[in-house]
Amino acid sequence: MLAHRQQKLAIVLFIVLGAGIAVALTLFALKEGINVFFTPTEISEGEVETGQNFRIGGMVKMGSVIKEGLDGAEVNFLATDFCNDVLVSFSGPLPDLFREGQGVVADGALDNNGTFQATQILAKHDEDYMSAEVKASLDAAEEEDVGVCQQ
Amino acid sequence: MWQWFFKLGSPRLFYSMTDRYLPWLVWVTVFLMSIGLIWGLALTPPDYQMGENYRIAYIHVPTATLAMGCYAMMACFSAGYMIWNIKLADMIAKACAPIGATITAVALATGSLWGIPTWGTWWIWDARLTSTLIMLFLYTGIIALRSAFDSVDSGARACAVLSLVGVVNLPIIKYSVEWWQTLHQGSSSLSLSNTAANPPEIWLPAFFVGFGILGFFLIALILRTRNEILLRERRTQWVAELVNAVQRREQSNA
Numbered sequence: 366m367l368a369h370r371q372q373k374l375a376i377v378l379f380i381v382l383g384a385g386i387a388v389a390l391t392l393f394a395l396k397e398g399i400n401v402f403f404t405p406t407e408i409s410e411g412e413v414e415t416g417q418n419f420r421i422g423g424m425v426k427m428g429s430v431i432k433e434g435l436d437g438a439e440v441n442f443l444a445t446d447f448c449n450d451v452l453v454s455f456s457g458p459l460p461d462l463f464r465e466g467q468g469v470v471a472d473g474a475l476d477n478n479g480t481f482q483a484t485q486i487l488a489k490h491d492e493d494y495m496s497a498e499v500k501a502s503l504d505a506a507e508e509e510d511v512g513v514c515q516q
Numbered sequence: 517m518w519q520w521f522f523k524l525g526s527p528r529l530f531y532s533m534t535d536r537y538l539p540w541l542v543w544v545t546v547f548l549m550s551i552g553l554i555w556g557l558a559l560t561p562p563d564y565q566m567g568e569n570y571r572i573a574y575i576h577v578p579t580a581t582l583a584m585g586c587y588a589m590m591a592c593f594s595a596g597y598m599i600w601n602i603k604l605a606d607m608i609a610k611a612c613a614p615i616g617a618t619i620t621a622v623a624l625a626t627g628s629l630w631g632i633p634t635w636g637t638w639w640i641w642d643a644r645l646t647s648t649l650i651m652l653f654l655y656t657g658i659i660a661l662r663s664a665f666d667s668v669d670s671g672a673r674a675c676a677v678l679s680l681v682g683v684v685n686l687p688i689i690k691y692s693v694e695w696w697q698t699l700h701q702g703s704s705s706l707s708l709s710n711t712a713a714n715p716p717e718i719w720l721p722a723f724f725v726g727f728g729i730l731g732f733f734l735i736a737l738i739l740r741t742r743n744e745i746l747l748r749e750r751r752t753q754w755v756a757e758l759v760n761a762v763q764r765r766e767q768s769n770a
Contacts, residue, residue: 373599377680384681388688400697401642422697460636462565470640470699487636492704493713494570496561502711 402470405449415475421451422470422489424512430465444469444481448514455483462488525602527745528754534738541738545731552724560717572630578726580623580648582733584686586616587651590658591683594676604741606672607748609679610662611740615733617655624648635699643692644700647685654682668748 392399402422403413413419421444429443429450439456442465453471463469468489473482495503523529556574563570590612596605627645628638639645658675665671693702704714749755 370599377595377598380677380680381683384684388684392688399643399695401640401699402697404697422699460634462634463636485636487640487699488634489699490566490634490701492701494563494566494573494704494718495713495715496717497564498561499711499713499715500564503713506711 404446405444405451406446408451408475409449413475415477415479418472418474420470420472421453421481421483422468423451425463425465425467425469426450427465442469444471445512446514447512451481452479453481453483453486455486457486459486460488462490522600522602525600525604527604527607527749528752530604531742531745534742538735538738541731541735545728545735548724548731549728552721552726552728556721556725560721566634569630569633572626574722574725576623576626576630577722578729579619579626581726582729583616583620583623583648583651584689585730586612586619586733587654587679587682588686590616591679594679597672598676598680603748604745606676607744608737608741609675610672610744611737613655613658613662613675615736615740617652617659619729619733620648620652620655624652640699642698642700643696644689644698647689647692651682651685651689654678654685658682 402420405421405423407413408421423444423446426443426445429445431441433439433441434456439454440459441452441454443450444453445451453469453473455471455473463486468491470487470489471481471483472485472487476482552574557571560571562568590609593605593609593612596602597609624645627648631640632638658678661678662671662675665674692698693700704719706719707714707716709715710717746755746758
């Protein structure tokens, strides 16, 4: 390759690498700030203060959903990352995908009792798509998929 | 050795080659799209928990993938222009930007429509959604930047630099769901078995739609590039002959 073409190639690489390093350093500095929610373990480690508005994310613990009030409009459940649980309290409409064993992201704040008073509940679903038949045969073939604490 | 490479960069050759292959590309695209859309939107079974509304993934996933692929392509042609000064590479890069912006907008819009019934919100500032929105801003920024220059060459160089800088966003979009906690789900691992999650009956239609949208993208790209070629080469002999031939044909028809 001609010398001035090599020089141009070097400039192109410099632009891509330079931008890459700059952005990588910025993202590394922001690190946790980019996460859209805190996990129950991070909350138990005291990373958020009482009254501070934030999002909590985890799984709706199996068997933990209790509905009260008119038409079950008030709902209490445990959000878990399989290491720690946080009690979440919410009244209002739930998304269709809200159910036990499903991912959940809730917006709100911790009260003095350590209960998360949610103002909004979002459902987080996984990336496994299949028909009801496939799901039924999977469920029949193996044990209920219980999460494990990864720490 | 490099001669064939520079010959490929001839706008005139590109124009005559695409003349020949464009009709074929249109037929293949129509074929793939109709199979993929009918299969994915109507025939394949509904999801066990999202029901029918997961079908929007058959538009959302191919468009989101292609939006990133289009950006990567635009950046490659920008690099080709910067290093070898190939004018055709810049014309193709210029044609990529508005198509890529449109496809990104479709991916974001279908994602929102999918988010309302499943997540319970149409938008959240998580890493996947935000980085994809940044890609849309990069595309529109590149379009705006080019139109801000009077000189074709200055605009081309500025856009090439911005395109290359924006490449850093691509791995961020791809790995955002692994590096950070997001509301957006991760990438599905496709299965070859019919008795596992993500079986072929789920992802095969998406591949048909994906290649169909790729075909549509290439058609739009070729048409835009051809216009750009005619515009920039309008003072050359071969374009003048082309215009004469068209005029003669129209006169004999009239």
